[in-house]
Amino acid sequence: MPPPAPLTISADGDTSVVIRRSFRAPPELVYDCWTVPALLRRWLLGPPGWSMPVCTVDARIGGTYRYEWTRDGGEKTMGLTGTFVALDRPSLLVSTELFDEDWTGGPAEVTIRLSRVSDGTDMVQTVRYSSREAREGALVSGMDAGLEAGFQRLDAIAAEHDA
Amino acid sequence: MDARTLDLTFAALADPTRRAILARLIEGEASVAELAEPFAMSQPAVSKHLKVLEKAGLISRGRDAQKRPCRIEGAALAEATGWLERYRRVWDANFNRLDDLLAELQAPPTAGDSRN
Numbered sequence: 001m002p003p004p005a006p007l008t009i010s011a012d013g014d015t016s017v018v019i020r021r022s023f024r025a026p027p028e029l030v031y032d033c034w035t036v037p038a039l040l041r042r043w044l045l046g047p048p049g050w051s052m053p054v055c056t057v058d059a060r061i062g063g064t065y066r067y068e069w070t071r072d073g074g075e076k077t078m079g080l081t082g083t084f085v086a087l088d089r090p091s092l093l094v095s096t097e098l099f100d101e102d103w104t105g106g107p108a109e110v111t112i113r114l115s116r117v118s119d120g121t122d123m124v125q126t127v128r129y130s131s132r133e134a135r136e137g138a139l140v141s142g143m144d145a146g147l148e149a150g151f152q153r154l155d156a157i158a159a160e161h162d163a
Numbered sequence: 164m165d166a167r168t169l170d171l172t173f174a175a176l177a178d179p180t181r182r183a184i185l186a187r188l189i190e191g192e193a194s195v196a197e198l199a200e201p202f203a204m205s206q207p208a209v210s211k212h213l214k215v216l217e218k219a220g221l222i223s224r225g226r227d228a229q230k231r232p233c234r235i236e237g238a239a240l241a242e243a244t245g246w247l248e249r250y251r252r253v254w255d256a257n258f259n260r261l262d263d264l265l266a267e268l269q270a271p272p273t274a275g276d277s278r279n
Contacts, residue, residue, distance in 0.1 A: 007251065007254060007255050007258055009250065009254065011237070019254055021254075021258050023258075023262065023265055024262070024265065024266070025265035025266075025269060029265055029268055029269070030261075033261055033264060033265065039264065039268075042260065043258075043260035043261040043264050045256075045257065046253050046256070046257065047252075047253055048256070132234070133191055133192075136189070136235055136236075136237030137189075137237075139237040139238055139241045139250060
């Protein structure tokens with residue numbers, strides 16, 4: 001069986017990032033994987049090494065969700081709080097969310113649209129940041145420290161490129 | 164990234180002044196005068212650097228004829244330095260796990276699961 005349509009991530013307009021992916025499952029199941037805590041914490045984990053000890057979801061308009069991830073046996077933690085603005089199972093989820101650390105200078109609005117297709121579900125996830133700077137910050141967050149490392153990596157690629 | 168864009172990007176990033184300009188713009192947009200200040204460099208000299216960065220798609224300039232503030236194009240820079248790749252790898256890992264979970268949820272019950 002061919003794999004589902006691959007992940008694409010692109011900047012859209014001044015303030016949004018659009019994530020597209022398809023899944024071999026009906027929209028109802030994908031929707032539930034976004035809203036049922038027992039399912040969410042099986043996959044929404046980020047980079048390797050993180051677990052999700054806290055995951056509560058009140059899947060109603062005006063309801064909130066709370067995620068807490070931890071790494072290194074609790075040494076590092078990250079938290080996120082969101083509120084649902086719109087919900088329409090199985091095709092739509094809209095929420096505003098904010099990381100505790102507020103890396104992005106204000107909340108982001110997340111819209112997840114799920115469309116039924118012949119072999120499953122097409123998902124379009126749009127993250128709209130509060131400003132252009134907030135989006136650029138989200139895309140390049142941590143880059144200050146890593147900027148030189150990034151440039152060195154580019155130098156290395158350039159050296160191969162010229163060879 | 165196509166070969167031509169890659170060449171323009173390398174050329175743009177090869178210069179330490181241009182890299183410093185980018186580091187400044189990550190913090191927020193700035194005018195040519197504001198960018199020139201830390202370098203004790205003339206504005207025309209800074210403008211030359213900005214042209215190179217703009218050609219590589221790493222910055223964009225505002226339309227206001229008087230001011231034309233410079234802003235970073237985070238997606239382009241992140242892609243060039245591999246950061247968009249890291250952002251994407253996080254989502255890739257998440258969705259690969261979601262694929263596995265969805266397959267598990269749809270798997271037919273195995274013999275011995277049913278209870279009567």
